[in-house]
Amino acid sequence: MSVISDFFDERLKKKSKEEVVESIFSALEQCHFATHIGKLTNPDVKTNLYVQHGLGDDDVVATETTQCMNDGYYPNASIMAPMTLLYKHVEDGRTVLEHLTADTEFIRNELAPYFDDYDAAREKLLSVTPVGEAMQTDNLLKQTYFPVDDGEYHLLSAVTSSSMIFEIKKRIDKMRENETLAKNDGKNDKRESSDLPDVPREYEKIPNLIFSKFGGTKPQNISAMVNEEHGNAYLLPCFPPTIDVAHIKKPRHDFFREVLRPSSFNDDFDIIKKLFLDEKNNLHIRRRRIGAIDSTMKRILYCADVIRGQDAGWSDDEQYEHLPKSQKIWLDERYSEERESDAWRKDVARALALWLTKHIVGKNKETIFDDRHLDFIKARTAKLLKEW
DSSP states (O other): OOHHHHHHHHHHTTSOHHHHHHHHHHHHTTOEEESEEGGGTOTTOOOEEOOOSOOOOOSSOOGGGSOOOOEEEOSSGGGOHHHHHHTOBOTTSOBHHHHHHHTOHHHHHHHTTTOSSHHHHHHHHTOOEEOOOOOSOOTTSEEEEEEEETTEEEEEEEOOBHHHHHHHHHHHHHHHHHHHHHHTTTTTOOSOGGGSOOOOSSOOOOOSOEEEESSTTOGGGTOHHHHHTTTEEEEOOOSOOOOOGGGOOOOSSOHHHHTOOGGGGHHHHHHHHHHHHOSOOSHHHHHHHHHHHHHHHHHHHHHHHHHHTSOTTGGGSGGGTTSOHHHHHHHOGGGGGGGGSSHHHHHHHHHHHHHHHHHHHTTTTOOOOOHHHHHHHHHHHHHHHHHO
């Protein structure tokens, strides 16, 4: 048995094969592709949007710049059958729609018992068109007034992209699957190594995920993707990192060795390392490198700001006599006027860059940093120090 045969067998209990096929083709005329489903905001919203994916390579994450599968829209659940079929996930994890688009041998064999003319049926199933352009908003949508000029504004209606929501879910589910495989690698498995599936030795993980559910007990009333995923999705965390201020102590010899905990930056190190190991050197990669370094630097500068909040002149105490003068200027408000010079900034930027590269490379000592990379990081950290 397969998900496709289950789909048809359930319907064949009440109708003949000809009636089932006719009802699917008839309902198709009212079904459309969409990327944004208004019902995700409110079940009574009628506004839906279709935005073409992959139109550009932009740093901004948006529907146009990502590769996501279109969602399936239908006016009501009574005619959802064709979209339910198209968005079924089969044994290899792909959808029926993806198989139909690729015209695989698998889908031909699966659908042949139910359609007398497979090629004609395939053409009809792939004839679904995008929703038309939304000419007006809906009073049930969340709206934002965006000023554009003196006394002028745009009224923006926020419509959620279901395509992106479930693309994120698909990727997170794959990450969690890889995590499980990696953690269970070799455990309770007596098979020969040649019989074992490929197991990832490394995996990525997104902490602090929040579980979300759309459609309540009737996800089928929202859209094809919501129905296929039973309404289940994730909300990504969106808050600054938690830093335990109580553990940020004033350094006696060196800020980097005494204040910063390398283990709390492991994720940052991994991201920067992967970006520098990437053989590509296009604008997109360079921007991502800058973004990763900036993100790590801001966490470090936050720690420095906590120390700056101490009483001015704290570094004059005898116990801090071995702290480099450049770090005293950086961390002690007594020396705020001296921060206008560049000498201390160069010293701190060099120390910070060396600390970063040391922990990014780690114990394996891979040769991923040369003088160009070190100069790049020093220049970036010096710039952030000046702006901070």
